[in-house]
Structures are given as structure tokens and as C-alpha cells.
Amino acid sequence: MANNNPNLSLKDFVENLIKQKQFPEMSKEIHEQMKKDLLERVKNTINAKTIAKLPQNDLEEFSKLLDSNTSDEKVQQFVEEKLPDSHVFISEVLTEFRKTYLGLD
Numbered sequence: 626m627a628n629n630n631p632n633l634s635l636k637d638f639v640e641n642l643i644k645q646k647q648f649p650e651m652s653k654e655i656h657e658q659m660k661k662d663l664l665e666r667v668k669n670t671i672n673a674k675t676i677a678k679l680p681q682n683d684l685e686e687f688s689k690l691l692d693s694n695t696s697d698e699k700v701q702q703f704v705e706e707k708l709p710d711s712h713v714f715i716s717e718v719l720t721e722f723r724k725t726y727l728g729l730d
Contacts, residue, residue, distance in 0.1 A: 638719060639663045642726055667722060668697075674718045675704055685708050 639660050651659070672691060679687055687707075691698050707712045724730050 635667055637662070638723075639667060642723060645723075645727055655659060663726075667719070670722050671718050674714075675708070678714065679707060681685060 642663060643656070643659060648659075676684060676687065687700075687703060690703055704715075708714055
């Protein structure tokens with residue numbers, strides 16, 4: 626993610642997914658709840674795929690970061706340090722998520 630604020634990037638990603646899904650008109654409250662829920666699903670997917678890709682010796686530290694409510698920026702920094710080409714990896718995870726969510730598979 627080229628943007629230095631991964632949350633902003635993920636929020637934009639989620640907003641675009643909702644637009645692309647072309648839901649019928651909904652209230653602002655429902656739209657906001659949908660964004661919140663979808664953002665959580667995206668983060669969980671990224672974390673699960675990261676766990677699957679990390680070397681065994683880094684799993685405990687990553688798990689501690691997640692369990693301690695560490696900022697998304699610090700989690701991103703950890704992933705960037707531990708996974709070569711992490712930006713490509715994250716991009717592939719997001720592309721896969723998008724295809725699944727929109728039913729493009």
C-alpha cells in the first residue's frame with residue numbers, strides 16, 4: 626500500500642467494494658455499519674493470510690501484536706520487515722478478497 630496510512634487505504638478499498646457491489650439504496654447508518662463490518666473482514670483476511678505466509682519463528686510475535694491491539698501502522702511495519710515484497714502480497718490478498726466479495730471468481 627503506497628499510502629502511509631493503511632487504514633485510509635483500507636477504508637477507501639471497502640467504500641469502493643460497497644459501490645461496486647451496487648447495493649440498493651440504504652440508510653447512512655446501515656451504510657456505515659456495512660463499512661465497519663467489511664473493514665473488519667478485510668483486516669481479518671489480511672491477518673490470516675499473513676499468518677499463513679510468515680516464517681514459524683515470527684508467528685508468536687505477530688500474534689502478540691494482534692492480541693495487544695497494536696496500531697495498524699505498527700502491524701504493517703512488522704509485516705514489511707518480515708515479508709519481502711509485502712506490498713505485492715497485500716495487493717494480491719486484496720485482489721482475491723475483492724473477487725470473492727463481488728462474486729468474480
